[in-house]
Amino acid sequence: MLTLHLCITGNFFYTLFARQCNEHLTQEEYLKSFRILDYVLEESSTKAVLSEKCLHQIKSFANNIKLKESKLANYVRRFTYLCMDAMTTSPVEGNNNAIKHGPNRIHSRMHLNTALPNVYAGINSRIDRSTKQAKRDLTRTSYSSRASSADFVNGKGQSLADGNFDSRFIYKGAQIAEEAWLVWCFDRQRNDAFKSAPWCFLPYYRRVHQLKVMRSGDKLFLHCSCGFYHRTGIPCPHFFFLVDEIDLMMIHVRYWKVYHAYFNEDSDIGRYLTAAQAQHFENRMHGTPISEDHLDVSRN
Amino acid sequence: MHSRPRGRPPSVKKLDCSEKVKDEVANLRIELGLKRGTKILLLLSLASDEMIRLVTAYPEVFFMDVTAGTNRQKRGMFLAVVKDSSGKTYPGNITIVPSEKSWVFGCIFEHAFCQLYGKATLLMTQLCLTDDDRSEHGPLDNLISSGSIFVNSIHMLCIFHALYKPFQEDIVPLLPKKGDKVTDEGRNYGEYDTLTGWLLQ
Numbered sequence: 001m002l003t004l005h006l007c008i009t010g011n012f013f014y015t016l017f018a019r020q021c022n023e024h025l026t027q028e029e030y031l032k033s034f035r036i037l038d039y040v041l042e043e044s045s046t047k048a049v050l051s052e053k054c055l056h057q058i059k060s061f062a063n064n065i066k067l068k069e070s071k072l073a074n075y076v077r078r079f080t081y082l083c084m085d086a087m088t089t090s091p092v093e094g095n096n097n098a099i100k101h102g103p104n105r106i107h108s109r110m111h112l113n114t115a116l117p118n119v120y121a122g123i124n125s126r127i128d129r130s131t132k133q134a135k136r137d138l139t140r141t142s143y144s145s146r147a148s149s150a151d152f153v154n155g156k157g158q159s160l161a162d163g164n165f166d167s168r169f170i171y172k173g174a175q176i177a178e179e180a181w182l183v184w185c186f187d188r189q190r191n192d193a194f195k196s197a198p199w200c201f202l203p204y205y206r207r208v209h210q211l212k213v214m215r216s217g218d219k220l221f222l223h224c225s226c227g228f229y230h231r232t233g234i235p236c237p238h239f240f241f242l243v244d245e246i247d248l249m250m251i252h253v254r255y256w257k258v259y260h261a262y263f264n265e266d267s268d269i270g271r272y273l274t275a276a277q278a279q280h281f282e283n284r285m286h287g288t289p290i291s292e293d294h295l296d297v298s299r300n
Numbered sequence: 301m302h303s304r305p306r307g308r309p310p311s312v313k314k315l316d317c318s319e320k321v322k323d324e325v326a327n328l329r330i331e332l333g334l335k336r337g338t339k340i341l342l343l344l345s346l347a348s349d350e351m352i353r354l355v356t357a358y359p360e361v362f363f364m365d366v367t368a369g370t371n372r373q374k375r376g377m378f379l380a381v382v383k384d385s386s387g388k389t390y391p392g393n394i395t396i397v398p399s400e401k402s403w404v405f406g407c408i409f410e411h412a413f414c415q416l417y418g419k420a421t422l423l424m425t426q427l428c429l430t431d432d433d434r435s436e437h438g439p440l441d442n443l444i445s446s447g448s449i450f451v452n453s454i455h456m457l458c459i460f461h462a463l464y465k466p467f468q469e470d471i472v473p474l475l476p477k478k479g480d481k482v483t484d485e486g487r488n489y490g491e492y493d494t495l496t497g498w499l500l501q
Contacts, residue, residue: 054471057470081360087458088460088461089365089460089461090458092363092379093365095381099377100369108371110371130384233385254384255385260357263353
């Protein structure tokens, strides 16, 4: 009965479409989900629950989604540099809310020459506050992490890195070449609720990721096929399976505390940060930067 | 178009518009019932020095949308928002648009963005997210595919606007509600063990 209820509320079909947009890592997985949808829709038990019109509507909805593959599918953004898995325009809605209901609020009866300066002043004061906060944070000591980078990286970056670092023990790996490894984790079991129909039709992928050393000039990088570093600028758990250390050089410069406070300022540190950003961008497809020492440890 | 509070530098030339844009402006003048010689403000694209600094620091993702109900003139406000590394979001660009036609958005991306942020910054943009409004993202797609701006970028749709909302509007009303009559086969749906081999492969 639970499954029937889930099917009635449409959760199964929505989950199938949502997984295409936020979970599937390859085009094969994406296309397979459509085959699964066709199979489920053809099942006699599905036909018994859903009306002919509803089945037709789901099929035409799926066709519409298929036409927007390049605009919606998750695999498209797998290696998109620093996209932070952005999927919705909710940041715009949040800013709209701040503009319409914040301290410098505007409304539909306001003339443009009053509304615009209000918006402008509101945004500038928010940016000013955040820059001042970033400068105050520079002197803060972090007690939430024991990593050597903790005092130099902002809270979000360090917590992401710590989370991945702490989960390194659940992974297994094998060296397949002098500078290439396979890393996987098969420990996680599927929840019992997803073992009955129709949820059992949704495949649960056990993924094996490949790590390989890449070089650009005299710089060394460790590239992981999961694409986490490309998307976020923070090393993935597979990386930490090989390199048992969090070093500041591994974390993208945008997470450094000085970055938000001094980027693009007319000073030495401002110019250094601008150059560092350009350098990261140049090497964006190479993976996490590492040193020779890190590579030696990984080889052993 | 003023990029800074101090006004447009004298060295900046006026924008060169294509014939298509000139035609659209002529149509707009007719629609607004303007007399010959009356000047109209087409776009007002704003970005303070601090906003430009943030866009330069975090140019990778642009979240874009238009909001209504912000002024008496009933002009839409186009917002391009960037996200910093702490997850906080800031508007990088505010543009007051005369209408929500595609040529207006074309002008914003091609002229206003280029003038305000420079091509070097826009070269670093990797992802532009919009809602499923073709007049908004159509010009963006054209500019990306022609390689004139946002060269390294891809355009994607907001899954709330492109997936969740249409699903709620088109499919959910057709699903059987609690208490609706279903057959015995449907009632026992959860008891079927129909997991076949090919699905697991």
